[in-house]
Amino acid sequence: MRNKYSLFSLVKNAFSYHENWGKAWKDPEPKKEYDAIIIGGGGHGLATAYYLAKKHDMKNIAVVEKGWIGGGNTGRNTTIIRSNYLWDASAGLYDHALKIWEGLSQELNYNVMFSQRGVMNLAHNLQDVRDLKRRTHANRLNGIDAVYLNTEEVKKFCPIINTSPNIRYPVLGGTLQRRAGTARHDAVAWGYARGSDEMGVDIIQNCEVKGIKRNGDAVEGIETTKGFIKTKKIGVVAAGHSSVIANMAGLKLPLESKPLQALVSEPVKPIIDTVVMSNAVHAYVSQSDKGELVIGAGTDDYVSYSQKGSHDIVEGTLNAILELYPIFSRMRMLRQWGGIVDICPDASPIISKTSIKGLYFNCGWGTGGFKATPGSGDLFAHTIANDEPHKLNAAFNINRFVSGDLVDEHGAAAVAH
Amino acid sequence: MFVINCPYCGEREQSEFKAGGEAHIVRPKQPTELSDDQWAEYLFMRKNIKGVQFERWVHTHGCRKWFNVVRDTSNDLIKAVYKMGEKPPTK
Numbered sequence: 001m002r003n004k005y006s007l008f009s010l011v012k013n014a015f016s017y018h019e020n021w022g023k024a025w026k027d028p029e030p031k032k033e034y035d036a037i038i039i040g041g042g043g044h045g046l047a048t049a050y051y052l053a054k055k056h057d058m059k060n061i062a063v064v065e066k067g068w069i070g071g072g073n074t075g076r077n078t079t080i081i082r083s084n085y086l087w088d089a090s091a092g093l094y095d096h097a098l099k100i101w102e103g104l105s106q107e108l109n110y111n112v113m114f115s116q117r118g119v120m121n122l123a124h125n126l127q128d129v130r131d132l133k134r135r136t137h138a139n140r141l142n143g144i145d146a147v148y149l150n151t152e153e154v155k156k157f158c159p160i161i162n163t164s165p166n167i168r169y170p171v172l173g174g175t176l177q178r179r180a181g182t183a184r185h186d187a188v189a190w191g192y193a194r195g196s197d198e199m200g201v202d203i204i205q206n207c208e209v210k211g212i213k214r215n216g217d218a219v220e221g222i223e224t225t226k227g228f229i230k231t232k233k234i235g236v237v238a239a240g241h242s243s244v245i246a247n248m249a250g251l252k253l254p255l256e257s258k259p260l261q262a263l264v265s266e267p268v269k270p271i272i273d274t275v276v277m278s279n280a281v282h283a284y285v286s287q288s289d290k291g292e293l294v295i296g297a298g299t300d301d302y303v304s305y306s307q308k309g310s311h312d313i314v315e316g317t318l319n320a321i322l323e324l325y326p327i328f329s330r331m332r333m334l335r336q337w338g339g340i341v342d343i344c345p346d347a348s349p350i351i352s353k354t355s356i357k358g359l360y361f362n363c364g365w366g367t368g369g370f371k372a373t374p375g376s377g378d379l380f381a382h383t384i385a386n387d388e389p390h391k392l393n394a395a396f397n398i399n400r401f402v403s404g405d406l407v408d409e410h411g412a413a414a415v416a417h
Numbered sequence: 418m419f420v421i422n423c424p425y426c427g428e429r430e431q432s433e434f435k436a437g438g439e440a441h442i443v444r445p446k447q448p449t450e451l452s453d454d455q456w457a458e459y460l461f462m463r464k465n466i467k468g469v470q471f472e473r474w475v476h477t478h479g480c481r482k483w484f485n486v487v488r489d490t491s492n493d494l495i496k497a498v499y500k501m502g503e504k505p506p507t508k
Contacts, residue, residue: 256465301436
C-alpha cells in the first residue's frame with residue numbers, strides 16, 4: 001500500500017509536524033470509458049467499488065459523486081450498527097455486514113472506530129414485549145446473538161434509564177445485541193475511498209449525473225456535468241435520489257424519499273456507554289467519542305428532498321428522550337440536520353438488476369442503511385460483476401413488488417420506520 | 418416545516434396535517450383483470466418527484482377533510498391547493 005498507516009508512519013510523520021501526509025485518494029478527471037460506473041460516492045457506493053476491484057478484479061471503474069464523498073447520508077446518520085432483524089432474509093443480509101464490520105479497520109488499514117458497545121431495544125407495552133421476545137428467538141435461530149432483558153436488567157445495563165412504572169411509556173423490558181454498536185461514519189467513506197483508489201478506482205467528485213443513455217434495453221453511458229462517460233454497467237447507489245436517477249432511465253421505483261432528522265448535544269463526560277433504541281416512542285440515543293449525545297428522530301410523512309424536517313418530529317423525539325432520561329433535561333442541543341431517505345413499502349432495501357441490461361440499483365435502505373454499508377457493497381459488487389444476485393441478496397430483488405414476496409420488516413426491525 | 422392553506426380552514430401549521438402521498442393514482446376499474454405488473458404499478462410504484470409534485474393531504478387535527486396540494490419537493494414551497502374532485506391546475 002502506497003501510504004500504509006502504522007505506528008511507524010505516525011512517528012515518521014510526527015517529525016515533519018504531520019504536514020507531509022500523502023493524499024488518501026486522487027482527484028482524477030473522468031476517462032472516456034469505464035467497465036463499470038457507480039453513481040453515488042457514499043459509503044455503499046464506495047464499498048461497491050472497493051469490492052468490485054478487490055473481489056471481482058474490475059479495476060477500470062469509476063465512482064461519480066455530485067457533491068463530495070460521504071457528504072450525503074453517510075455523514076448524516078446516527079452510526080448505529082446491528083443485525084437483530086426478524087426475518088431470515090434480513091438477518092442474513094445484516095449479519096453478513098456485521099461480520100465484515102468486525103474486521104473492517106484491519107482490512108482497510110483505516111480505523112473506522114467500530115465499537116461493539118451493544119444495542120438495546122426497549123419494550124414499552126405488552127405487544128412490544130411479545131414482539132421483542134419473538135425477535136430474540138428468531139435471531140438466535142439465525143445464529144445472531146440476542147438476549148431478552150427484564151426491567152431490572154435493563155436498568156442494570158443502562159442505569160440512567162428511568163424505569164419507573166409511573167411514566168407514560170414504562171420500560172417493561174428490552175433486547176440486547178452485544179455484538180452491535182457504532183462506527184465512525186466519515187471514516188467508513190474515507191477508508192473505502194482510499195482502499196478503492198489504491199486499486200485504481202477513479203473517484204470523481206463534483207460530477208452530477210444528468211442523464212442515462214440507453215441503446216434499446218441496454219445502457220450505453222451517463223451524461224454528467226463533466227461530459228459523457230461510456231460504460232456497459234451502471235450501479236446506482238444514490239439513496240434519497242434513487243428515483244431521480246431511475247426517472248432518467250425511464251424506470252419507476254417503489255420508493256418515497258422523506259426527511260429523516262438527527263441531532264447532537266453539547267459534549268459531556270461519558271454517561272451512556274451503549275446504544276438505546278425505543279421503537280414505541282421513537283427515540284434512540286448513543287454517545288459519540290467526542291462526548292456528544294447522538295439522537296435519532298423519525299421521518300416526516302411527506303416526500304421531500306430539502307434535507308430539512310419538521311420541528312414537531314424533533315420535539316416528539318426529545319419529549320421521549322426526556323421521559324426516558326430525566327438526567328438529560330438541562331442538556332443543550334448543538335446541531336440538528338436532516339437527510340433524505342428512500343423508503344420501500346416493506347422497509348427493506350433493493351439490491352437488484354433491473355429490466356434494463358447493465359443497470360443495477362442498490363436503494364431503499366430507508367432509515368437504516370449505514371449498518372449494512374460493507375455487506376451492501378459486497379453483495380452489490382457481486383450482483384454487478386456476475387449479472388446475478390448473491391444468495392444473500394436474492395430476496396431483495398426489485399421483482400418482489402410484482403410477485404408479492406415482500407421482506408416485510410416494517411416495525412419488525414426493532415425500530416419504527 | 419411549512420404552512421398549508423387548507424381549502425376549508427385556511428392557513429395552518431403542517432403538523433396539523435398528514436401527507437397522503439402521490440395524488441391522482443386512479444384505482445383500477447376492473448381489479449379482477451389486472452396483471453401482477455399492473456397491481457405492482459398501482460400499489461407500489463411512485464414517481465417520487467424531485468420538483469413539483471401533486472399530492473394528497475388530510476387535515477387530521479382540523480376539519481379532517483382530504484384535499485390536493487401542488488408542492489415543490491426540493492424546497493417544500495406550496496404552489497397551489499385544490500379540493501378533491503377538482504381539476505389540477507395546469508401551471
